Amino acid sequence: MSAFRRLLQKLEVAPDERPLSVLRNPDLEPIPHAKRQWAFWSFFAYYGLPNVSAATFSIGSALLSLGLDIKQSIGTIVVCNIVITLYTILNSNPGFKYHIGYTLEQRMLFGIYGSVIGIIIRVGLSVVLYGYLSWLGALCLNLIFSSWSKSYMNMRNTFPESVPMTTRDCISFLIFQLIQMPFSFIRPRKINVAGIVFCFMAIFSVIGILAYTVSANGGPGPLYYTSQELSSSQRAWTWLLAMTVWYSGISPVIANQSDYSRYGSHKLKMHAGVAIGVCLTGTLAPVAGMFSASATQQLYGEALWLPTDMALKWLEDNYSAKARCAVFFIGFSFTGTQLVVNLTQNGYACGMDLAGIFPKYINITRGTLFVQLISWVVQPWTFFNTSSAFIDSMTSFGIFTTPIMAINVVDYYIVRKTRISIADLFTLDPNGAFWFYHGFNLRAIFALLVGIALGLPGLIFSVNTKLKPNAGMNNFYSGYTFFTVIVSGLTYYILTLIFPIKQRVGVTDDKDYFNAFSLTECENLGMEPYTEKINCEYIDMERGRNRTLSGSAQPRLSLHSTPSAPQVIQLEASSKND
Structure with missing residues (x-):
């Protein structure tokens, strides 16, 4: 064995009782039913956290700059939250029913090889958003340090004016990045408790900021009473654009919802947690942000949109024990919120995706560390220069993820009738359900490109x-929240009618090979429950494949059914290269 091959072997991720393959490692397998413990509060916090974060608190700045007033902005937020809830629930069910994440869903949609398209899109967004939220987390961390030290708060800036950040912010950014790294070693399903704690702390902070600013000002301030006169046509398109701005920031989370719905223990509790988490917190934080900014305009002569700016202003005006205590609590709650949101929605997500591309060498932990190390290259501090830069970055994300969500819904509910074979997600067999044309589902790829191109x-x-x-x-572009769903979803459905999918549509596994289903689930799906014998069968299949690869023949993994026996998975040696 060459030195290079020995090095590659040492770099391989630790396997479980099953050998690694070019399509599988432990982090890609369906979640065992014993590890699915997320219920109402976990999903409430998962969607509540991004909604009560510092970025969402300041979203009113973007909405008002479009030409809406506060009352109109609140209307767009309420309506859009209902749409977001619907999209999220529809996109949750594949992951909940079959306990697979976004990465495997891409194989289902675009093919075994074509899945790289959807994965790369989300990897790119994860890197951008990880840097963006890390910088915002650094601004929150500034509050903690500033409440401890007045010298730190008033630190002299050593950077030239051409650099869009201060020395203080740069130090906090580096520290926040270091704080995040140890959390890469925590399993994603175990961070829900911290998410629940920080979610409620942030809710109390949002309510506290709202109560203090409005009370100190003696009312909501001048922005609240400002009205905008728009024609019917202008109002309609501006509302659509405002809803797109609000939706787009959370659109990557909707697209990869299966990454966390697969941890769900109860379908109704999951859906209730999503609905209340989106609608309640998604209305509270932006409304509080707009009222607080309106009050600060009258209090300080300028509207402050970020809660970090408001808290620092309090310290600058009165560096008292009371103010320092309040700022510390606000800083700690928002810092924790940024930490959990960034890890769950960008760090772990990127790790899951990279594991799908390089399953032998990357797991969730390694992928999360990767995105942490390179996220600084997007220069996230530039996102906060102007409100237009903020709008552009927010409104562009959904262009790439919304078509994927639409295709997923059509494929799962209409084409496959909510029935898929998990075993086929881990095979290169041309007879597999997700091989399509040489590993690419050209129908889905075309529908995706149409939605993005428009x-x-x-x-x-x-x-x-x-x-x-x-x-x-x-x-x-203003209304792609709705238009792209129609265009990409309808295009994909029409293509499946013109060019029907022939490989194993609407077929489920006859055996639970991954110990992923409870006895009740197995009974509902018509599966043979997991046993050690089935596990050994799967291991023998993998070992046989590896032995064959080391020889001159190439293996062919065939999946077939017989009238008198359940579906059998066999490994047959063949000279054909799959």
Whole structure:
């Protein structure tokens, strides 16, 4: 064995009782039923955390800059939260029923090899969002340090004016990145308790900021009473754009919902947690942010949108024990919120995706460390320069993830009738359900590209104001929250009618090979429950495959059914290269 091959073997992730393969490692397998412990409060916090974070608190700045007033902005938020809840619940069920994450869903949608497309899209978004939320976490961490030391709060900036950050913020950013790294070694399903704690702490902080600013000002302030007169047409398109801004920030979370719905222990509790978490906290925080900003405009002569700016202003005006205590609590709650949100929605998500591309060498922990190390290259401090930069970054995310969500819903509910074979997600057999055409589902890829292509011109026009915009493309971009769902979903469905999928549509496994289903679930799905014998059968299959690979013949994994026996998985030696 060469030195290079020995090095590669040492770099392989630790296997479980089953050998690794080019498609499987322990982090990619369905979640065993004994480890699915997320219920109402876990899902409430999972969606409550991003909604009560510092970024969401300041979203009113983006909405008002579109030309809406506070009352109109609240209306768009309420309506959009209902839409977000519907999208999320529809996208939750594949992960809940079959206990698989976003990465395996991409194999189901785009094919065994085509899955790389959906995975790379989310890896790119995870890197950008991880850096963005890390910088915002650093601003929250500043509150803690500033409440401890007045010298730190008033630290002299040693950077030139051309650099869009201060020395103080840079130090906090580096420290926040270091704080996040040890959490890479925690399993994603175990961080729900910390999420629940920080979610409620952040809710109390949001309510406290709202109560203090409005009370100190003696009312909600001038922004609340400002009204905007828009024509019916202007109001309609502005509402759509405002809903897109609000939706797009959470659109990657909706697309990868199966990563966490697979931890769900009870379907109704999961859906209730999602609905209340989205609608309650998703209305409370932005409304509190707009009222507080309106009050600060009258109090301080300028509207402060970030809660970190408000808290630092309190310390600058009165560095008392009372103010320091309040700022510390606010800083600690928002810092914890940023930490959990960033890990669950970007760090762990990127780790899961990279494990799908390099299953022999990357697991969730290694993938999370990877995104932590490279996230600084997106220069997240530039996201906070102007409100337009903030809007552009927020509204662009959903262009890439919304088509995936739409295709997933159509494929799972309409094409496959909620029935899929998990074993087929781990095979290169051309007869497998997700092989399609040489490992690519061209129908889904085309529908994805159509949805993205129609949204890109509007994004380009919004970024480059020197170009003469096309009204139709701009309108599509403003409402892609709805239009892309229709276009990509309908395109995919029509293509499946013209070019029907022939491989094992609507087929489930006859055996629980991964110990992922309870006895009740096995009975409902018509599966033979997991046993040691089935586990040994799966291990023997993997070992046989590895032995064959070391020889001259290539293996072919065939899945077939017979009228008198359940589905059998066999490994047959063949000279054909899969």
